[in-house]
């Protein structure tokens with residue numbers, strides 16, 4: 259018998275609270291279409307292992323067997339708050355949907371964070387490979403859910419709703435965070451982002467923890483638009499005005515309403531209840547917020563609102579013609595319901611825009627530096643990612659993004675004008691010898707990366723990643739005995755090689771730093787080692803259906819200050835290199851640099867980590883080397 263292609267699983271569209279509201283009960287159930295894979299009771303599959311241990315009640319709930327005939331035949335168990343097996347099925351469905359979106363956009367398999375250690379400047383290949391993300395649907399009795407990087411696990415809490423009537427919660431009833439698709443998608447995104455950029459847990463500027471939060475919300479939000487039934491329903495209700503109050507832009511509504519502090523949705527990208535008037539008010543772009551807001555969720559909300567703003571600009575732009583057709587040219591709709599055909603067309607546009615934006619947002623990760631991300635850098639990555647897949651911006655995505663970022667006051671550093679031309683990363687300026695050196699470096703790994711790109715077994719891929727990382731490490735910093743001969747063959751000498759390393763931001767000599775902070779002055783010299791963080795392939799289809807084959811390399815050097823006032827601070831420099839394979843030749847498209855030899859960068863980081871701003875911005879550590887407080891901690895971040 260042929261293996262089925264998909265598994266269909268029923269679940270909530272928003273969260274269980276919406277099933278008890280007359281206006282949304284009809285659209286709050288949908289069927290998740292998940293790629294078929296063999297499953298064991300749990301469910302336990304290739305990527306995920308659901309473990310339903312409930313420490314508060316000290317018990318295990320019996321794991322669901324999604325392959326059981328009666329469950330298969332019914333598209334999974336029916337949504338129910340009271341059935342632990344349904345909870346297990348639901349977290350599985352949402353996590354798999356999220357993983358699929360990432361793999362499609364990135365053009366490679368997701369490999370969870372491994373506890374990769376470095377030994378003597380080399381990756382320790384014996385480090386443990388983590389095959390499955392562990393998922394605990396009832397991990398704690400608390401109004402919290404979080405990703406635990408050290409365990410490579412998602413922990414979902416449950417709690418009693420506050421004892422009063424608000425929204426659709428039953429006063430004192432149980433609220434399960436694992437039943438909110440937003441929360442599940444959000445936590446899964448943390449885990450995936452961490453698997454790509456483990457250094458984004460290093461809190462080096464206020465945008466870093468905010469980015470983790472924002473990105474997780476952006477994915478949750480845009481994924482929701484793939485639900486046609488809900489989208490059509492909301493477009494019908496708002497008469498096509500998605501910038502008016504509707505549920506599309508609200509995240510974790512039931513959770514927000516159940517809290518003691520009582521409010522509407524936990525977060526909203528479109529608007530919120532105005533504290534003074536008690537009425538819902540649309541979010542207006544406010545550039546001052548980015549300047550003054552440091553708490554990770556609040557700051558993250560600015561980026562979420564910016565992306566949603568870009569979405570609205572695109573939606574309004576692309577539906578103008580439909581509205582004109584529907585209104586004999588006036589563009590002003592008459593009173594009453596809008597025509598079902600118009601609802602369908604508007605929804606199709608909205609879904610298309612959301613899915614493309616999601617694609618760009620994910621893909622932009624490959625154009626980001628491996629640490630110390632800022633929102634401005636992310637805008638440049640978005641523009642570059644979209645330019646690469648679609649050289650001509652016929653649909654206005656890049657312009658809409660730029661307009662939205664401008665409106666919200668987010669500007670990248672070192673860019674004079676906000677134009678596509680100046681925002682797009684530029685190809686590196688390499689001389690002939692440096693180009694040869696780069697070719698030589700890339701030549702060593704090209705075939706390995708291509709091989710990895712064709713592999714499907716994730717454990718095998720993870721092992722190959724480590725090997726190719728170690729190989730590149732040797733090529734770059736510890737040239738083998740025959741390197742000199744190799745250089746000669748290419749007409750290069752050691753100085754050329756050094757110059758090349760400098761161009762990719764690698765410091766090869768001792769470097770002295772002086773930090774001034776108030777009256778304090780700290781001086782130190784370092785001779786940093788180089789780490790090859792990752793070498794990964796990306797096979798993607800452009801909008802014109804052409805295959806784009808790329809190799810993404812990220813490198814870093816670091817130094818930890820061991821004494822004095824700034825003890826514990828870890829400073830990094832490095833880059834992401836984007837290479838593309840065209841006609842079997844490797845070309846370097848972009849080098850995204852974070853310079854190690856930049857006193858200015860170091861000073862900015864120190865003043866953030868040790869200055870006044872850090873007090874409100876920094877959730878204090880936990881898992882990452884206790885005592886060193888410059889790490890993001892999700893468990894604390896998620897307490898509200």
Ligand SMILES: [Zn+2]
Pocket residue numbers: 444448470471474892895896
């Ligand atoms: Zn989060």
